[in-house]
Amino acid sequence: MSATKKNPVRTTRRQFLSAAAGGGAAVTAQSILPVSAAEIEGLPPEVADWSRYLGEGVDAYPYGQPSKFESHVVRRNVPWLTASVESSINFTPLHELDGIITPNGLCFERHHAGVAEVDPAEHRLMINGLVEKPLIFTMADILRFPRTNKVFFLECAANSGMEWRGAQLNGCQFTHGMVHCVMYTGVPLKLVLQEAGLKTNAKWIMPEGADAAGMNRSVPLDKALDDCLLAFKMNGEALRPEQGYPLRLVVPGWEGNMWVKWLRRIEVGDQPWHTREETSKYTDLLEDGRSRRFTWAMDCKSVITNPSPQAPLLHKGHNVLSGMAWSGRGTVERVDVSLDGGRNWRHARIDGPSFDKAVHRFYFEFDWQGEPLLLQSRAIDSTGYVQPTKDELRAVRGTNSIYHNNGVQTWHVRAGGEVENVEVS
Amino acid sequence: MSATKKNPVRTTRRQFLSAAAGGGAAVTAQSILPVSAAEIEGLPPEVADWSRYLGEGVDAYPYGQPSKFESHVVRRNVPWLTASVESSINFTPLHELDGIITPNGLCFERHHAGVAEVDPAEHRLMINGLVEKPLIFTMADILRFPRTNKVFFLECAANSGMEWRGAQLNGCQFTHGMVHCVMYTGVPLKLVLQEAGLKTNAKWIMPEGADAAGMNRSVPLDKALDDCLLAFKMNGEALRPEQGYPLRLVVPGWEGNMWVKWLRRIEVGDQPWHTREETSKYTDLLEDGRSRRFTWAMDCKSVITNPSPQAPLLHKGHNVLSGMAWSGRGTVERVDVSLDGGRNWRHARIDGPSFDKAVHRFYFEFDWQGEPLLLQSRAIDSTGYVQPTKDELRAVRGTNSIYHNNGVQTWHVRAGGEVENVEVS
Numbered sequence: 001m002s003a004t005k006k007n008p009v010r011t012t013r014r015q016f017l018s019a020a021a022g023g024g025a026a027v028t029a030q031s032i033l034p035v036s037a038a039e040i041e042g043l044p045p046e047v048a049d050w051s052r053y054l055g056e057g058v059d060a061y062p063y064g065q066p067s068k069f070e071s072h073v074v075r076r077n078v079p080w081l082t083a084s085v086e087s088s089i090n091f092t093p094l095h096e097l098d099g100i101i102t103p104n105g106l107c108f109e110r111h112h113a114g115v116a117e118v119d120p121a122e123h124r125l126m127i128n129g130l131v132e133k134p135l136i137f138t139m140a141d142i143l144r145f146p147r148t149n150k151v152f153f154l155e156c157a158a159n160s161g162m163e164w165r166g167a168q169l170n171g172c173q174f175t176h177g178m179v180h181c182v183m184y185t186g187v188p189l190k191l192v193l194q195e196a197g198l199k200t201n202a203k204w205i206m207p208e209g210a211d212a213a214g215m216n217r218s219v220p221l222d223k224a225l226d227d228c229l230l231a232f233k234m235n236g237e238a239l240r241p242e243q244g245y246p247l248r249l250v251v252p253g254w255e256g257n258m259w260v261k262w263l264r265r266i267e268v269g270d271q272p273w274h275t276r277e278e279t280s281k282y283t284d285l286l287e288d289g290r291s292r293r294f295t296w297a298m299d300c301k302s303v304i305t306n307p308s309p310q311a312p313l314l315h316k317g318h319n320v321l322s323g324m325a326w327s328g329r330g331t332v333e334r335v336d337v338s339l340d341g342g343r344n345w346r347h348a349r350i351d352g353p354s355f356d357k358a359v360h361r362f363y364f365e366f367d368w369q370g371e372p373l374l375l376q377s378r379a380i381d382s383t384g385y386v387q388p389t390k391d392e393l394r395a396v397r398g399t400n401s402i403y404h405n406n407g408v409q410t411w412h413v414r415a416g417g418e419v420e421n422v423e424v425s
Numbered sequence: 426m427s428a429t430k431k432n433p434v435r436t437t438r439r440q441f442l443s444a445a446a447g448g449g450a451a452v453t454a455q456s457i458l459p460v461s462a463a464e465i466e467g468l469p470p471e472v473a474d475w476s477r478y479l480g481e482g483v484d485a486y487p488y489g490q491p492s493k494f495e496s497h498v499v500r501r502n503v504p505w506l507t508a509s510v511e512s513s514i515n516f517t518p519l520h521e522l523d524g525i526i527t528p529n530g531l532c533f534e535r536h537h538a539g540v541a542e543v544d545p546a547e548h549r550l551m552i553n554g555l556v557e558k559p560l561i562f563t564m565a566d567i568l569r570f571p572r573t574n575k576v577f578f579l580e581c582a583a584n585s586g587m588e589w590r591g592a593q594l595n596g597c598q599f600t601h602g603m604v605h606c607v608m609y610t611g612v613p614l615k616l617v618l619q620e621a622g623l624k625t626n627a628k629w630i631m632p633e634g635a636d637a638a639g640m641n642r643s644v645p646l647d648k649a650l651d652d653c654l655l656a657f658k659m660n661g662e663a664l665r666p667e668q669g670y671p672l673r674l675v676v677p678g679w680e681g682n683m684w685v686k687w688l689r690r691i692e693v694g695d696q697p698w699h700t701r702e703e704t705s706k707y708t709d710l711l712e713d714g715r716s717r718r719f720t721w722a723m724d725c726k727s728v729i730t731n732p733s734p735q736a737p738l739l740h741k742g743h744n745v746l747s748g749m750a751w752s753g754r755g756t757v758e759r760v761d762v763s764l765d766g767g768r769n770w771r772h773a774r775i776d777g778p779s780f781d782k783a784v785h786r787f788y789f790e791f792d793w794q795g796e797p798l799l800l801q802s803r804a805i806d807s808t809g810y811v812q813p814t815k816d817e818l819r820a821v822r823g824t825n826s827i828y829h830n831n832g833v834q835t836w837h838v839r840a841g842g843e844v845e846n847v848e849v850s
Contacts, residue, residue, distance in 0.1 A: 048547060050687070051635050055539030057510025058667075062499035064530040066488065067666045069545055074487035085482025096662070098610040099574040103662040104528055105489040114480030120494055122473060144743045146790055149524040149777030183777070185523040210476050235660060237521070237528040241492045242483075262475070318569045352574030352608070353778060365571055 066105075072096075075106060076173060086114035087213075089156065091177030094303070095311040098322065100151070100352050100359045102180035104235050109242040110156050110178065112213035112277075116262045120246035123210070125192075125230070129268035132197025139246055142230060145187040145195075150229065150252070151358040153326045155179040155298045157255035157282055157403040163390060164399050167410075167421040171310040175409060175421060176303040179326070181359035184250050186231030189224050193268070201270045207249045210264035217258045218272035219251060223296075227252045230263065253328030253357040254296040255403070257282055287398030298328035300387050301406035302335055302362070302379035313368060313417035321364040323348070323377050330382035332360040339366065341374030341410060341424040342389070348377065373413035374424055391425060491530075497521075500531060501598060511539035512638075514581065516602030519728070520736040523747060525576070525777050525784045527605035529660050534667040535581050535603065537638035537702075541687045545671035548635070550617075550655070554693035557622030564671055567655060570612040570620075575654065575677070576783040578751045580604040580723045582680035582707055582828035588815060589824050592835075592846040596735040600834060600846060601728040604751070606784035609675050611656030614649050618693070626695045632674045635689035642683045642707075643697035644676060648721075652677045655688065678753030678782040679721040680828070682707055712823030723753035725812050726831035727760055727787070727804035738793060738842035746789040748773070748802050755807035757785040764791065766799030766835060766849040767814070773802065798838035799849055816850060 066073065077090035092108040109115075120139045128134040156178035162168045169175050193205070198221070205224045209215035219228070229250040232239060239245040244261025251258045257277055272278070272294075284292040302325035307313045325332040331354050336345040348362040362377070379387045390407030397404075412422040491498065500515040507513035517533040534540075545564045553559040581603035587593045594600050618630070623646070630649045634640035644653070654675040657664060664670040669686025676683045682702055697703070697719075709717040727750035732738045750757040756779050761770040773787040787802070804812045815832030822829075837847040 048543070048635065050541040050543050051637060051639070051689070054511045054637055055536070055541050057539055058500075058502045058513045058515040058534045058536065059510045060540070061530075061667070062501070062515075063491065064500070064532065064534075064665050064667060067663060067670045068542075069670075070663045073662065075483075075489070076487070077483045085484045086479045088483045090483040090487075098572065098658045099608050099661045101526065101608050101661045103660045105486075105530075106662060107489065109483045109489075111480070111483065114482055115485070116475040116480050117493075118473070118475050140740065144740065144745060146774075147523065147745060147747075147776070147788060149786055151778070183524050183526050210473065212476060212479055214476070233523045235528045236524045236526045237498065237531060238491060238495045240489050242486070242489060245492045245494075264476070315565065315569065320569060320572060322572075349571075351572070353576070353780075355778075361574055363572060 073106070075108060078174065087112050089178060091173045092180050093173045094177055094305045094324065095172050095308050097305070098361065100181055100324070100361050101235065102182055104182065104237065104240050107180040107182065107240070107243060108156070108178050110256065111211070111242070112215050113211045115242045116209070116211040117241060118210055118246060118262050123246055123264070125247060125263060126265040127192065127196040127268070128265070130199040130202040130270060131193075131268050132199065135196050137192070139232070142187055142192070142232065142247065145191050147185055147187055148229065149183055149185050151181060151183045151353070151355045152250060152252045153179055153181040153357065153359045154256050154259055155326070157257065157295070157298070160405040160407070160409075161402040163405050163407060163409070164394070164401050167423055170421050172303050172305050172308040172409075173310060178256070179359070181326070182234040183236070184229055184231040185233035185236075186229035186250060189228040189230055189249070192230060193224065193266075198268060202268045204269045204272050206267040206269060206273050206275070207260035207263055208265040208267070209244075209260045210262040215257070215260055215277065216273070216275045217260065217278055218275065219258060221268075223251065223254070253298060255282065255298055258296065282403060284397065284403050285400040287400065295404055298326075299404065299406045300327035300329065300332065300379050300381040300385050301325065302332075302377040302387055303409050304337070304375050304377050304411060307375065307413060307419050308411055309419045309421055312419050313413055316369055317367060319366055319368050321366060321375070323362050324359050325362060325377070325379035326357070326359045327379065327381035327385070328357060329385065331356055332379050333382050334380045335360070335362040336378045336380075337364045338376040338378070339373045342376050342408070345378065370415050372415055374422070375411040375413060376408050378408050390423065498531070500533060503599065512537050514583075514603060516598045517605050518598045519602055519730045519749065520597050520733050522730070523786065525606055525749070525786050526660065527607055529607065529662065529665050532605035532607065532665070532668060533581070533603050535681065536636070536667070537640050538636045540667045541634070541636040542666060543635060543671060543687050548671055548689070550672060550688060551690045552617065552621040552693070553690065555624040555627040555695060556618075556693050557624065560621050562617070564657070567612055567617070567657065567672065570616050572610055572612055573654070574608060574610050576606065576608045576778070576780045577675060577677045578604055578606040578782065578784045579681050579684055580751070582682065582720070582723070585830040585832070585834075586827040588830050588832060588834070589819070589826050592848055595846050597728050597730050597733040597834075598735060603681070604784070606751070607659040608661070609654055609656040610658035610661075611654035611675060614653040614655055614674070617655060618649065618691075623693060627693045629694045629697050631692040631694060631698050631700070632685040632688055633690040633692070634669075634685045635687040640682070640685055640702065641698070641700045642685065642703055643700065644683060646693075648676065648679070678723060680707065680723055683721065707828060709822065709828050710825040712825065720829055723751075724829065724831045725752035725754065725757065725804050725806040725810050726750065727757075727802040727812055728834050729762070729800050729802050729836060732800070732838060732844050733836055734844045734846055737844050738838055741794055742792060744791055744793050746791060746800070748787050749784045750787060750802070750804035751782070751784045752804070752806035752810070753782060754810065756781055757804050758807050759805045760785070760787040761803045761805075762789045763801040763803070764798045767801050767833070770803065795840050797840055799847070800836040800838060801833050803833055815848065
């Protein structure tokens with residue numbers, strides 16, 4: 001597919017502000033034209049029912065819920081992707097969100113044996129293996145360690161996995177929706193391991209979940225002692241059941257299934273365990289039949305969430321392009337946006353907090369007059385790593401992989417504003 | 426009431442880490458002793474049902490909900506406080522939260538005519554008064570302006586109002602629960618006002634709500650052009666109905682009822698309107714019968730959320746004291762904690778992001794052997810302002826006030842760990 005001929009002119013923020021500051025007369029085609037621009041001085045807006053009658057009181061929702069007008073903003077699963085809903089995934093509706101925080105009710109889910117419904121009063125965390133003093137902790141014990149608060153993204157290694165062999169799912173919710181970003185409150189894992197006392201030959205840990213899958217992975221001790229957390233809160237409140245309530249391991253920047261949920265045990269060892277989920281699964285098969293060993297870090301990645309197939313362009317004139325970028329190796333330093341399939345790039349504006357190993361929000365204000373677009377975003381992280389194209393990834397990795405596809409995504413905006421998932425070469 | 430005699434010895438974080446690093450033998454009374462410390466090598470923990478059976482699948486909750494074991498973590502209203510639930514308040518369960526983000530479902534509510542159930546497709550924002558070009562915006566129009574993402578606390582001016590005449594409500598949810606802190610996505614109000622074009626004599630704006638109360642307040646134009654936002658998202662998703670869906674005014678650092686919800690109109694004028702909610706209400710009556718005029722900024726304040734009356738001390742030995750601090754005039758630079766009613770103060774540890782006009786989280790790790798405590802926290806903001814005692818406030822303001830009580834709160838911890846709301850002089 002060839003790139004679009006016409007190259008839309010970007011209005012920079014400065015130009016925009018300058019035009020806006022000019023007031024009525026100066027603000028013409030470049031303006032954020034209201035739909036109902038009119039001389040309305042003295043006339044009140046039409047009075048809606050909600051301005052005329054009392055609404056519900058403060059006792060209606062002890063725990064609040066979204067507006068009924070937002071009922072389409074939900075996680076969605078794709079039944080044909082997996083054999084059962086208990087070992088499956090659903091997807092965050094990225095195109096409906098903004099900022100860098102994912103609200104708890106919309107964080108994607110991935111389970112291997114369904115959501116364990118754990119009673120926190122009965123839950124225990126056991127530390128055993130190469131430690132001086134094997135221990136079992138209650139949740140109350142964990143809460144007596146010093147805590148910290150950190151924002152981290154969590155991305156499933158299989159996010160965008162369907163993109164290896166070409167564009168297949170039509171919506172960023174499905175192509176990129178296995179990522180979320182929340183503020184965790186937790187105890188540095190280091191403190192709890194030190195309480196048990198690490199033996200001198202300790203080199204690895206194996207966190208294990210209390211779900212029926214007994215989910216487990218090998219994590220090098222260096223990482224465990226560096227920035228891993230035993231998290232019990234997300235965005236201020238208790239972890240949600242589907243996110244490992246009451247206790248999950250946080251492994252910043254590394255693939256999601258290492259963040260063991262419903263954490264019940266950490267075994268300390270001197271070598272990796274080569275569990276099921278790090279051998280037959282969560283391993284990348286190369287073209288020559290060999291597999292990459294231990295691909296933990298999630299490389300720098302970005303996606304344009306608006307416009308995207310589920311969020312078409314609706315208006316000509318000024319529009320806000322929005323997207324998210326993240327890196328498992330640091331912060332995101334820069335995001336470039338292309339409107340013409342990668343021929344020309346311009347810097348997007350990163351807005352909001354920039355945290356290590358967290359989602360960054362970017363915007364690009366542009367003018368659109370109905371011409372077709374090929375939208376791309378490309379993120380560059382604090383190590384200097386540049387998000388690759390899908391073709392660049394395939395040249396190195398082949399197309400046998402499921403995991404770790406961080407290639408540049410392309411959205412084709414048609415003349416009518418509809419958006420589809422395409423590839424450009 | 427006199428201060429407690431015994432002065433508990435604080436274990437510093439360094440001492441704690443040092444003790445923990447010492448391993449089994451060195452870790453005695455100063456340790457985070459697990460409840461079930463034992464030699465358990467080789468024995469798996471008891472296997473719970475949730476480790477034996479499949480849980481619910483990924484299609485169970487398109488919009489996720491808290492664990493059933495967290496059903497007590499809810500906003501609570503106090504029926505006797507107000508005449509009706511439509512013009513009333515409920516309170517954030519601060520003692521159940523951590524970090525700096527309040528989850529959307531637990532942000533306190535304050536309405537004057539119930540929750541307006543606004544259809545975003547029908548909603549309009551009108552700008553009129555001293556502008557070159559009066560305008561009516563749809564929500565789609567608003568979304569075409571450049572956006573920004575900011576974390577701000579919102580505090581009702583009446584928060585802690587019952588404390589003016591002495592301790593009355595037994596729990597930080599009720600004494601301090603009219604505050605929350607979220608990340609907003611919105612458009613700088615400045616851009617929208619500039620689109621309408623401000624006349625040279627414009628000095629004030631009057632935002633007005635689309636609820637049946639037609640809630641309105643006078644806001645000086647300088648503030649409007651400085652940092653106010655037209656917010657449409659909170660913590661990543663659409664505003665909740667009770668927080669002004671689909672559009673609310675964000676007035677950083679200033680009292681909550683200026684943050685007009687369900688925002689339908691902004692009138693620009695050359696003087697304040699002296700509306701009901703800034704004259705008969707939301708005004709502080711002094712001892713001499715005069716009132717303070719326009720008390721917008723919320724002064725620096727803090728509260729210990731754990732332990733507190735709803736969250737007693739349950740264990741001797743190491744404990745984590747936690748609390749929150751905020752200032753409408755900047756960041757929080759320091760928080761001091763006293764265990765003896767203000768005789769001795771020590772620095773708390775502020776942990777997590779420090780944003781301008783946002784909640785800050787603080788911790789203080791201490792050892793408790795059952796002695797009574799008089800817990801206090803005292804915050805100091807980036808302007809150098811020190812949170813006053815309640816007596817210091819009363820000396821200046823008398824006790825006729827309802828609003829703007831940012832005095833130091835005292836919790837009395839009894840020998841059994843129970844906590845009550847008290848005053849010390």
